Amino acid sequence: MTYEAPVLEVEDLHLHFPLKRTLFDAIQRKEKRIVKALNGVSLEVKRGETLGIVGESGCGKSTLARCLARLYEADKGTIRYDGQEVAAKDAGALREYNRKVQMMFQDPYSSLNPRMTVRQVLTEALRVHNMRPPEQINDRIAELLDLVRLPQDAADKLPHEFSGGQRQRIAIARALSVEPEVLVADELVSALDVSVQAQVVNLLLELQDKLDLTILFVAHDLRLVRHVSHRVAVIYLGTIVEIGDSEQLFNAPKHPYSKALLAAAPSLDPDKRHTRPSISGELPSPLNVPKGCAFHARCPHASGRCQSETPRLRALDELGNVACHHAEALLSA
Amino acid sequence: MTQLDTLQASTPQKKKLHPRVKALLRPGFLLGFFILSSSILLAVFPWAFAPYDPNAFDFNAIQKSPSWAHPFGTDNLGRDTLSRVIWAYQVDMQIAFFATFFAMVIGVVVGSLVAYHGGIADVLFGRLVDVTITFPFLVLVIAVVAVLGPGLTNMYVAVTLVQWVYYARLTRAEIMTQMTSDYASAGRVMGYSSTRIIFRHLLPNATTPLITYWMTDMALAILLGSSLGYLGLGAQPPQAEWGVLIAEGRNFITTAWWMSLMPGIAIVVTGLGFSLVGDSLADVLRPRGAS
Numbered sequence: 001m002t003y004e005a006p007v008l009e010v011e012d013l014h015l016h017f018p019l020k021r022t023l024f025d026a027i028q029r030k031e032k033r034i035v036k037a038l039n040g041v042s043l044e045v046k047r048g049e050t051l052g053i054v055g056e057s058g059c060g061k062s063t064l065a066r067c068l069a070r071l072y073e074a075d076k077g078t079i080r081y082d083g084q085e086v087a088a089k090d091a092g093a094l095r096e097y098n099r100k101v102q103m104m105f106q107d108p109y110s111s112l113n114p115r116m117t118v119r120q121v122l123t124e125a126l127r128v129h130n131m132r133p134p135e136q137i138n139d140r141i142a143e144l145l146d147l148v149r150l151p152q153d154a155a156d157k158l159p160h161e162f163s164g165g166q167r168q169r170i171a172i173a174r175a176l177s178v179e180p181e182v183l184v185a186d187e188l189v190s191a192l193d194v195s196v197q198a199q200v201v202n203l204l205l206e207l208q209d210k211l212d213l214t215i216l217f218v219a220h221d222l223r224l225v226r227h228v229s230h231r232v233a234v235i236y237l238g239t240i241v242e243i244g245d246s247e248q249l250f251n252a253p254k255h256p257y258s259k260a261l262l263a264a265a266p267s268l269d270p271d272k273r274h275t276r277p278s279i280s281g282e283l284p285s286p287l288n289v290p291k292g293c294a295f296h297a298r299c300p301h302a303s304g305r306c307q308s309e310t311p312r313l314r315a316l317d318e319l320g321n322v323a324c325h326h327a328e329a330l331l332s333a
Numbered sequence: 334m335t336q337l338d339t340l341q342a343s344t345p346q347k348k349k350l351h352p353r354v355k356a357l358l359r360p361g362f363l364l365g366f367f368i369l370s371s372s373i374l375l376a377v378f379p380w381a382f383a384p385y386d387p388n389a390f391d392f393n394a395i396q397k398s399p400s401w402a403h404p405f406g407t408d409n410l411g412r413d414t415l416s417r418v419i420w421a422y423q424v425d426m427q428i429a430f431f432a433t434f435f436a437m438v439i440g441v442v443v444g445s446l447v448a449y450h451g452g453i454a455d456v457l458f459g460r461l462v463d464v465t466i467t468f469p470f471l472v473l474v475i476a477v478v479a480v481l482g483p484g485l486t487n488m489y490v491a492v493t494l495v496q497w498v499y500y501a502r503l504t505r506a507e508i509m510t511q512m513t514s515d516y517a518s519a520g521r522v523m524g525y526s527s528t529r530i531i532f533r534h535l536l537p538n539a540t541t542p543l544i545t546y547w548m549t550d551m552a553l554a555i556l557l558g559s560s561l562g563y564l565g566l567g568a569q570p571p572q573a574e575w576g577v578l579i580a581e582g583r584n585f586i587t588t589a590w591w592m593s594l595m596p597g598i599a600i601v602v603t604g605l606g607f608s609l610v611g612d613s614l615a616d617v618l619r620p621r622g623a624s
Contacts, residue, residue: 069522095524103522111515115537124533125523171519178523 005083006044007214008068008101008182013041013077015063015238019287036289037063038074039238042313045182050208050215052229052246054222054261056283060238062106065186065218069103070094099129102175106187108167112159118145118170119155125177144173147210148203165196169203176207182214190219201228222265226250234258237286237294240313244320254322254331257295293325301326357617365609372603375419376426383416387573396589406591408581414591417573418599424574425603428485428558428567429551432492437547439493440500445531447501448508458501465498474557475566483566492557496550503546507539541618548611552604559600575600 015038021030037060045051055061066072068079070086079086086097105111112121122141126132132140141155148169159167168188175183185204189197205228208215219225225232226246233243234257242255253259281298284290290297296306305325313323316331324330357363375382385391391411399406405414447455465473477491511517512535520530555575561567562576570577575596582592 066518071518071521098522098524103519105515105519107515110513111519113516113534113538116534124525128523128525128529174519174523 007047008045009080011042011078013038014075035286037238049230050228052225052232053218054225055235059235061218062186065184069184099178100180101182102180103184104171104175104188108164111171114159117156122177129178148173164192168200184216186218237289242322254327255324256299256301361609362613365606368606376422379420383419385413385416387416387420405595408592414595418596421573421575424568425555429555431489432554433550436493436496437500440497441504444501444504445508448505449531462502478566485568488567508535511535511538545611545615548607552607
C-alpha cells in the first residue's frame with residue numbers, strides 16, 4: 001500500500017458541553033456537570049476513500065461529524081486540511097474550508113428551508129461562493145439536478161413537494177454545488193425506507209467515483225457501512241477504539257467492543273439467530289466517562305490495568321489500529 | 334344537438350382551487366377584509382363620505398338624536414357625530430399603523446439577533462423582558478407619555494418604547510425554534526453569513542405568528558390610542574378621534590348616549606376587522622408541509 005498524504009487529519013479532538021447549572025445547584029455546591037462528547041479523537045482520511053464511522057447512539061458520531069463541518073468548535077485538538085491547520089479565527093479560511101468540506105444531514109424534512117425552491121437554494125449557494133458567473137447559473141443547476149437524477153422540473157418546486165429520498169438528493173445537490181472535496185454524511189439515509197436507502201447510497205458512491213470525492217459516512221447501520229466503506233472507525237464514548245480496513249474489521253474485529261457491536265447486529269441467517277445479548281450493561285452516560293479504558297465496565301476481558309490506564313490507539317498490523325491493552329492476547333487466544 | 338351543447342357548456346369545470354385561495358374565501362376573512370378595506374377607504378377619503386364638516390358648529394341642531402339628517406345624531410356643539418366618526422378613521426388608522434410598525438421592526442431585528450448570537454446580549458435581553466412585562470402595559474405607556482408630554486407623536490414614541498419588547502420576545506422564541514432545524518446548520522456549513530442566515534432563512538419561516546400578532550396588536554393599538562385620547566394624553570381635541578369623542582360624550586351619557594356609543598361601535602368593528610384578517614392570514618401564510 002503506497003502512502004498517500006491524508007486529505008483530512010484530526011488530532012486529539014476534545015469537545016465538552018457544560019450543562020447549565022441552576023442557582024440552586026450552585027448554592028448546594030454541586031459539581032458542574034459536563035457532557036464529554038469527544039475525548040481525544042484522532043484519525044486520518046485519505047483522499048478518495050470512504051471512511052465509515054459507527055457506534056451506538058450517543059457515542060459522539062454526530063458530534064464528530066459536526067466538528068468536522070465546523071458547526072461545533074472543538075475545545076482542544078486540531079483539524080488539518082491538506083496538511084494546513086484550520087484556524088478558528090480566520091473567517092476567510094474557514095469559508096474556504098467549508099466550501100471544500102460539506103455536510104449532509106439526517107432529517108430530510110428539516111434540512112431544506114421550507115420556503116425556498118430548489119432553484120433558489122442552489123442559486124444562493126452558487127452565487128455566494130461565486131462558483132459560476134450569473135448567466136451560467138441556470139445551466140449549472142440543470143447539471144446538478146442531472147447529477148443527482150432529479151427531473152429538470154424539480155427546480156421550481158418547494159421542498160414539501162418531494163419525498164424523503166428526493167429531498168436527500170436535493171441536499172446532496174446543494175452540497176455538490178460548491179464543488180467540495182470531502183462530504184460528511186451524517187446518518188444520510190437513516191430516516192429513509194430501505195429501498196430508498198439503497199438508491200441514495202448507490203448514487204453517493206457513483207458520485208464519489210465521478211467527482212473523486214472523499215466521504216465520511218456516519219451511520220449506525222453496520223451492514224450499510226460495510227457496503228460503502230473502505231475503512232471503518234468504531235467510536236465508543238467519544239474515542240475511537242478501533243479503526244481499520246473495512247473487510248478486515250468486519251471479518252475479524254479486534255477490540256472487544258467492536259466484537260460485541262458486530263455480534264449485536266441482527267443476522268439474516270436463521271441458524272445464527274442469537275437470543276443472548278452479546279454485551280452486558282448500558283452505555284455509560286457521557287456525563288461521567290469511566291476512568292481508564294472507557295469500556296472496562298462492560299468488557300469481559302477487563303483487568304486492573306484497564307481501570308487505571310487509558311489505552312492508546314496503536315497499530316496492530318498494517319491494516320488497522322486498536323485501542324486495547326489486551327489486543328495481542330485476544331488475537332492469539 | 335343544442336341540448337348537448339348546453340349540457341357541455343353547463344358541465345361544471347372541476348377547477349381545483351389552490352388551498353391558500355380557499356382559506357381566503359372563508360366568511361371570516363371576507364368580513365374582515367371588507368371591514369378593513371372600507372376602513373382604509375374612509376381613512377383616505379373622509380371628505381367623500383362625511384356628510385358634514387366635522388368641525389362645523391350648528392347651534393340649531395344641538396344634541397339631536399339620530400335621524401335621517403344626522404344618522405349618528407349631533408353633539409353638544411351641534412357637530413355631526415357621523416362626520417366626526419368618519420374623520421376620526423384617519424387618526425385611528427394612523428395610530429394602528431404607527432404605534433405598531435416601528436415597534437415591530439425594532440423588535441424583529443433585536444429578537445432575531447439575540448436569538449441567533451445568544452451570549453450576554455441574550456441574557457440582558459431576557460432581564461429587560463422580565464422588567465417590561467412586570468409593569469402593566471398601559472401604566473408604563475402613560476408614564477412615558479407623562480414624561481414626554483401628551484400628543485400623538487409622543488404617544489407613538491411611548492408605545493414603541495414599550496411594545497418592541499413584546500415583538501422581540503416573540504421573534505426570539507420563533508427564531509430559536511427555527512434554529513433547531515438542520516437547514517440553519519446547512520446554511521452555516523455552506524459558509525453563509527449570519528445576516529444571510531437570519532434574514533433570508535430563519536426569519537421568513539418565523540413570520541406567520543408575527544403577522545398574526547401584528548394584526549391583533551393593531552386592533553389593540555386603536556384601543557390604546559382611544560384610551561389615551563380619552564384620558565387626554567393622545568390626540569387632542571378638537572381633533573376627531575374615537576377616544577376623544579367618547580370622552581366628549583361622557584358628560585352627556587344620560588341625555589345624548591349616541592355621542593359616546595357611535596365612536597365606541599367604530600372601535601369594536603375596526604378591531605374585529607383586524608382580528609378576523611389576522612386569523613385567516615395565519616392559515617394562509619403557513620408554509621405547506623411544515624408542521
